[in-house]
Amino acid sequence: MFENINISSDENKVYGFSGPNGSGKTLTFKTILGFVKPSSGQVFVNASVIRTDSLFAKDIGFALSEYNLLPNKSGLTNLKLLSLLPQTKEDNEIELLTYVGLNPTDDRKIKDYSLGMRQRLLIASALIGDKPILMFDEPTNALDEDGQQFMINLITDLKAKGKTILVSSHDAMFLKSVSDKLLYFNDGKVTREEDQQ
Numbered sequence: 001m002f003e004n005i006n007i008s009s010d011e012n013k014v015y016g017f018s019g020p021n022g023s024g025k026t027l028t029f030k031t032i033l034g035f036v037k038p039s040s041g042q043v044f045v046n047a048s049v050i051r052t053d054s055l056f057a058k059d060i061g062f063a064l065s066e067y068n069l070l071p072n073k074s075g076l077t078n079l080k081l082l083s084l085l086p087q088t089k090e091d092n093e094i095e096l097l098t099y100v101g102l103n104p105t106d107d108r109k110i111k112d113y114s115l116g117m118r119q120r121l122l123i124a125s126a127l128i129g130d131k132p133i134l135m136f137d138e139p140t141n142a143l144d145e146d147g148q149q150f151m152i153n154l155i156t157d158l159k160a161k162g163k164t165i166l167v168s169s170h171d172a173m174f175l176k177s178v179s180d181k182l183l184y185f186n187d188g189k190v191t192r193e194e195d196q197q
Contacts, residue, residue: 007028007183007190009133009164009166010164011132011162011164012159012162012163012164013159013164013165013180013181014155014159014164014165014167014178014179014180014181015164015165015166015167015179015180015181015182015183016167016168016169016175016176016178016179016181016182016183016196017029017166017167017168017169017175017183017185018168018169018170018172018175018182018183018184018185019184019185019186020170020186023185023186023187023188024185024186024187024188024189025137025168025185026064026137026168027188028185029062029064029135029137029166029168030064031043032045032050032057032060032135032166033050033056033057033060033062033135034050034051034054034055034056034057035056037051038051043057045057045058045059045060045133046059046132046133057133059131059132059133060131060133060134060135061125061126061127061128061129061131061133061134061135062126062134062135062136062137063122063123063125063126063135063136063137063139064122064135064137065119065122065137065138065141069082069110069118069121069122069125070110071109071110071111072109072110072111073109073110074106074107074108074109074110075097075102075104075106075110075113075117075121075124076093076094076097076104076106076107078110078121078125079093079096079097079121079124079125079128080093082125082128083128083129093128096124096127096128097121097124099124099127099154100120100121100123100124100127100154101120101150102117102120102121102124114142115141115142116142116143116144116147118142119139119140119141119142119143119147120147120150122139123136123139123151123154132162132163132164133163133164133165133166134158134163134164134165134166135165135166135167136155136165136166136167136168137167137168138168138169138170139151139167139169140169140171140174148171148174151174152174152177152178155167155178156178165178167179176196179196180195180196181193181194181195181196182194182196
């Protein structure tokens with residue numbers, strides 16, 4: 001349950017969401033996306049009121065771990081299927097897999113991927129359609145030290161390409177290294193905000 005949540009974002013900025021489990025970070029993401037309807041207030045994404053003008057946010061690419069991909073398909077097949085969805089632009093799935101450090105010719109099923117590989121594939125799925133806003137929920141989970149550095153580099157690169165990024169994590173050092181602004185959540189409230197850059 002939220003209490004007086006009021007968040008605004010500017011283009012080409014990275015917003016870090018910090019807080020313990022159950023503090024409201026993921027629920028905030030779901031509400032912005034339109035997966036959860038707020039009991040009061042409104043969510044605007046690029047001047048469109050979510051759940052009024054459109055059911056879901058059309059301009060956001062997202063990686064939420066609970067919305068898993070098809071476990072009995074390869075990574076490449078998953079991306080190709082996602083690219084067929086409405087509101088997505090034509091993508092080169094091979095380039096996306098390479099961009100996140102996965103082998104496009106790996107025909108293993110996702111259920112046989114390591115946790116770190118699945119995390120990278122979720123990130124690739126968020127990049128389909130070249131959306132202006134990206135949302136990553138706990139993207140460093142299951143990533144080793146090299147994987148975490150990869151994630152820092154990827155977010156830095158995406159920001160340089162003009163993306164607005166919302167990212168949640170339990171890793172305070174990771175958030176501080178990538179964020180322009182940090183929002184601290186607790187019990188469904190934003191308890192404080194800090195500029196980082």
